[in-house]
Amino acid sequence: MIPRALPRRRALILALVGAAALLLALAPVASADWFSPESGGSPNANDIDTLYKIVMYIGIVIFFLVEGLLLYSVIKFRRRRYGAEPAMVHGNTPLEVGWTIGAALIVAIIAAITFIYLPRIKNPPNSSANGLQQFAGEEFASVEQPKPPNGKALRINVVGQQYIWRYDYIGAQRLTENRPVYAYYQMVVPTNTTVVLQINSSDVAHSWWIPKLGGKQDAIPGHNNYTWFKISKPGVYKGQCAELCGNNHADMLAEVRAIPPDQFKAWLVSQRQAILQSQQALAAQRKAGEGQ
Numbered sequence: 001m002i003p004r005a006l007p008r009r010r011a012l013i014l015a016l017v018g019a020a021a022l023l024l025a026l027a028p029v030a031s032a033d034w035f036s037p038e039s040g041g042s043p044n045a046n047d048i049d050t051l052y053k054i055v056m057y058i059g060i061v062i063f064f065l066v067e068g069l070l071l072y073s074v075i076k077f078r079r080r081r082y083g084a085e086p087a088m089v090h091g092n093t094p095l096e097v098g099w100t101i102g103a104a105l106i107v108a109i110i111a112a113i114t115f116i117y118l119p120r121i122k123n124p125p126n127s128s129a130n131g132l133q134q135f136a137g138e139e140f141a142s143v144e145q146p147k148p149p150n151g152k153a154l155r156i157n158v159v160g161q162q163y164i165w166r167y168d169y170i171g172a173q174r175l176t177e178n179r180p181v182y183a184y185y186q187m188v189v190p191t192n193t194t195v196v197l198q199i200n201s202s203d204v205a206h207s208w209w210i211p212k213l214g215g216k217q218d219a220i221p222g223h224n225n226y227t228w229f230k231i232s233k234p235g236v237y238k239g240q241c242a243e244l245c246g247n248n249h250a251d252m253l254a255e256v257r258a259i260p261p262d263q264f265k266a267w268l269v270s271q272r273q274a275i276l277q278s279q280q281a282l283a284a285q286r287k288a289g290e291g292q
């Protein structure tokens with residue numbers, strides 16, 4: 001309650017200063033990705049974050065406008081002790097028409113901004129000149145798959161299974177003499193290269209999500225979903241399965257490690273060798289078993 005001695009104008013100023021202080025206090029939290037989606041890893045994640053913030057800031061302004069007006073009216077037009085009954089107002093057509101049109105206009109503005117951002121979030125851009133240049137299978141299999149304008153992207157098939165992620169480097173086989181390369185848990189990718197993910201599942205529904213690299217994408221058995229990212233900063237980007245998929249869902253972690261294209265090529269070769277070695281070890285084991 002505001003003390004009776006406090007002039008109303010001062011109370012209003014106090015309320016406005018309080019609201020401004022609250023907004024300032026929340027600002028660093030917002031930039032620390034507490035209030036808005038994580039960003040900084042890939043252009044689509046940045047665009048999702050920007051779009052979210054635009055809508056959020058419009059929402060914050062409207063919230064304080066409506067709540068401020070409400071508080072102001074409650075205080076200013078309250079019934080005072082020994083005073084007369086305040087005026088009873090029933091409807092105001094110009095005002096009502098005004099805020100109906102105003103609200104519709106705000107929705108239209110938000111929709112227009114959203115449709116400007118959506119294609120940039122959905123469609124993969126080209127790989128940069130300093131990205132990986134050798135790609136296999138540049139023709140894209142499905143019409144629903146987003147395609148970078150020049151078709152140059154590294155394709156990786158992502159398979160969710162209880163409780164691990166598997167990555168098949170279907171688009172990098174030109175670099176490994178057409179021999180398959182795959183990895184689990186950690187996806188190694190080249191920087192400055194558009195990476196198009198084809199996501200599915202071998203058992204139940206999972207959800208692929210590395211927050212700094214863009215939106216979630218469901219991993220559904222028998223169906224392909226697509227997403228992409230393009231990382232310019234080398235580093236490790238962490239995430240985890242975002243769909244409750246069973247008892248050990250919490251252990252279904254994932255990470256993407258971005259390294260320069262030359263290092264990526266070297267990694268592909270060493271990964272191919274590690275796969276080959278384990279196959280040979282298995283063959284040797286079988287032969288040893290036969291000999292017994």
Ligand SMILES: [Cu+2]
Nearest residue numbers: 241243245249
């Ligand atoms: Cu899960």
